[in-house]
Amino acid sequence: MAKEETEVPLLKSSTTGSATWGQTLGNIIVVIIGTGVLGLPYAFRVAGWLAGGLGVIIASISIYYCMLLLVQCRDTLSSSSSSSDDESDEVHTYGDLGFKAFGKMGRYLTEFLIVLSQFGGAVAYLIFIGHNLSSRFRTHHISSSSFIFLLVPMEIALSWFRSLSALAPFSIFADICNALAMAIVVKQDLQLFDGLSERKTITSLAALPFAAGVAVFCYEGFGMTLALEASMSERRRFPWVLAIAFSGITLVYVLFGFFGYLAFGERTRDIITINLPNDWSSTAVKIGLCVGLTFTFPIMMHPINEIIEGKLKQREWFQKLCLNNNSSRGGRARERFFVYVSRAFVVLVAAVVASSVPGFGVFVSMVGSTVSAMLSFVLPTTFHLMFCGSCMRLWQRVLDICILSCGLAFAAYGTYNAASKWDTKGAF
Secondary structure (H helix, E strand, O other): OOOHHHOOOOOOOOOOOOEOHHHHHHHHHHHHOOHHHHHHHHHHHHHOHHHHHHHHHHHHHHHHHHHHHHHHHHHHHHHHOOOOOOHHHOOOOHHHHHHHHHHHHHHHHHHHHHHHHHHHHHHHHHHHHHHHHHHHOHHHOOOHHHHHHHHHHHHHHHHOOOOOOOOHHHHHHHHHHHHHHHHHHHHHHHHHOOOOOOOOOOOOHHHHHHHHHHHHHHOOOHHHHHHHHHOEOOHHHHHHHHHHHHHHHHHHHHHHHHHHHHHHHHHOOOOHHHHOOOOHHHHHHHHHHHHHHHHHHHHHHHHHHHHHHHHHHHOHHHHHHOHHHOOOHHHHHHHHHHHHHHHHHHHHHHHHHHHHOOOHHHHHHHHHHHHHHHHHHHHHHHHHHHHHHHHOOHHHHHHHHHHHHHHHHHHHHHHHHHHHOOOOOOOO
16 A cells, blocks of 8 residues: 555656756746736736736735745755655655645645646636637637637647657747737837826726736746755755846736736736737737647646546556556556546546636636635745744744735635626626
């Protein structure tokens, strides 16, 4: 019978601590920036440009602080168990911290939230692709849901790849397309800018949780914190490198959200690329983004498949059916069959969810307000209070409790706020 500690980790670092600070900086940027950034101008429209900018800055500072809390928790646990040679005492992943804090249920909860976060990001990819293709080919009267389901066979085939290294360049390609989309939006702003008189600074306090949810969602990759820090050859420089990355990313986010809202005002769509004209440059960026996200979708789904298959292989019926007969060709074939079926099922579920979501902006805000808030604020502060509480100063304890309380309140109210304002078009 397998031990609890030997469960398949969700995001285990395979690095050996050889990355330079420059390589780590690049890795942080690639991990953090995702499609959520293209919903920021809409968040600025909903909350106002001043409230939106402050929301992004506050989210950035809070997430940066909580990422450092995870590293501090891991270091505290490592130093306390340095005399032990048992590998089960080592902390490599976010799930390991959950196990140290609350045992098996802590690991399940942490990994479940990361799976939901990854699944939310994957669904956002499909929504983005469907809506962009639908807006580009609107004369053909093909709905976004139709485009999403047309992608399902291809995404299932890509999910069957055992090695994702061949798909990694498409992630970089998608990031390049993101940068080009931002540049084109800024270009449109310079052409359409007519002053700030028609742009609201703050719309209402009720709109702030929505914008904050989008902002939190934009800072993806929180679960990779420990892996990124462990990858560095000079790990003591990680806080400095992380600060540089967050400063640059936050500046880009604020400027992009601000410029996008200035360019289109109350016409700003929940996916800013839909506002772009159908000229050759905008079309090339839209198609490039869709192609890049199509091929990076399996990368987003990989942690989900990893944890599902890890749990599947622990089941007694699966072991009897496949693993106990692994030396035979039939046992290996049955194992591959169940793996392929589970991956296809997950892709199909993601497509069904994406086709039923009426709006990109509201969905992103709900994911950011719930799952992302729990992962980014609630769990890190809880772990920090548990593992480091005895050696913390009063102000640190108060700050952790404040972030924990605000994170819980934000998750509750943000979810209610987004759900209550969700109409059939997913717009405010």
